Amino acid sequence: MQTQNEQPPVGGDGTGGRGAVRAVLLDAFGGPERLEVREVPEPQAGPGQVRVRVTAAGLNPMDWIITADADTAARFGLTLPAGFGTDYAGVVDQVGDGVTGFAPGDRVFGGALSRAVADVVVVDATGKTAADEVHHTPDGVDDRTAATLTIAGRTASAALAAVAPGPDDTVLIGGAGGGVGVFAVQLARIAGARVIGTGSAESAGHLRGLGAEPVVHGEGLADRVRALAPGGITAAVDLYGTETVDVARELGVPDSRICTIAAQVDGVTAANGASSPPGALEEIADLVAAGRLRVPLAARFPVEEIRRAAALQADRHVRGKVVIDL
Incomplete structure (x- = not known):
């Protein structure tokens, strides 16, 4: 398990040295009891994309709302098997063709709709779509905090x-x-x-x-x-x-x-x-880095306890954010 500031190893070929990675998946839509940690093939960054080794993923009410039933999931373009979670933070370990502004080793955060609770996510480097995006994590913002910023x-x-x-x-x-x-x-x-x-x-x-x-x-x-x-x-x-x-x-x-x-x-x-204004996430991250905005962390769990974490989040009485460590 990674600590909040620890960077995962990056292989010399940019693959991180692993052929399979962990991801939280659902084979049927429903509650936290449907969530399972599985090994899946390691994805590769395509043109215009970056791959991120995730160190922390933040949970939001929308994560379980959009995976609770098939009709809601369909409105968000989700099909089975589906992933879980949207907010992530980690380190770039692979850069696709045509990408500028990001390099392996960069600390980043962003959104990957219903697939963030995984060892690896591949996202659009242009950030054209909310919840398929990547941003540089400012110095002074740890990964657990960065992983709470995107959706909320x-x-x-x-x-x-x-x-x-x-x-x-x-x-x-x-x-x-x-x-x-x-x-x-x-x-x-x-x-x-x-x-x-x-x-x-x-x-x-x-x-x-x-x-x-x-x-x-x-x-x-x-x-x-x-x-x-x-x-x-x-x-x-x-x-x-x-x-x-x-x-x-x-x-x-x-x-x-x-x-x-x-x-x-x-x-x-x-x-x-x-519908957030342009530059909203960068502004929020900078406010956190400057100590002007703080994010209370209500609880954190290892990925193996994803069901407990999701149940706590779904209760809607948690004060602050719930974070998964990967």
Whole structure:
């Protein structure tokens, strides 16, 4: 098992010296019990691609959502046998024809849709498609942290771009303690906004640590928000469902300054990672490197314990990110 900063060996021929690698696969769509670690043929980088020796892979709710059933998987172009996980970090060990800007030995991170939990991933070096991309990992960002950035960072950036918070804003963020919330709260604070974050009573300390003023979700939320912000809120981001949307509307926030990521609401912008602004991931990684944004790691597991890790992530009550070590 690799440590967070340790680089895997690179063979002189660029293959890493192995003909078979481990990958987490599903032979049938379903829950964490379907996940298996298998040996598969080692892939090779084609033209315009780079191959990465993965040291860490970060889990997200979308990983198990898109592999839970055949209909959802089909919408993402997945067929069986399918891989698992999207966020990765590691070291380039093979570069395909026509690739510039990357070389063997470069530390990198990015997204490989539903195939990141593997010893090796092959990705598009041009980064034309979200979740099939590679970026240089800045000095000062360890691999475990880099492996948490892509999906949650892109999604948070897209959601905030939709409401454009600034120093004159008080932003209500629903589900602020989750994986996307970690980024959304801090990015809104960096933009100068005041942030009120919803969560459970037990998550209050976690939310304060991110820079949010905590408020308990559930019945009576609008009254609790009024008490915290008698001058009103000016924008809202719902990272869980529609409760925050409903409260924001009740408190007079216009639909143009409300955003969702997990629900469709007429008149309200629905954001996702594919709609994040250009350069969003590089900006987030640089903020982490500069110590201005931190990513709490809730748990880490060896790849052999992928079922336990996925079950923890699927519970939706984890505070921070879950990471797989390879």
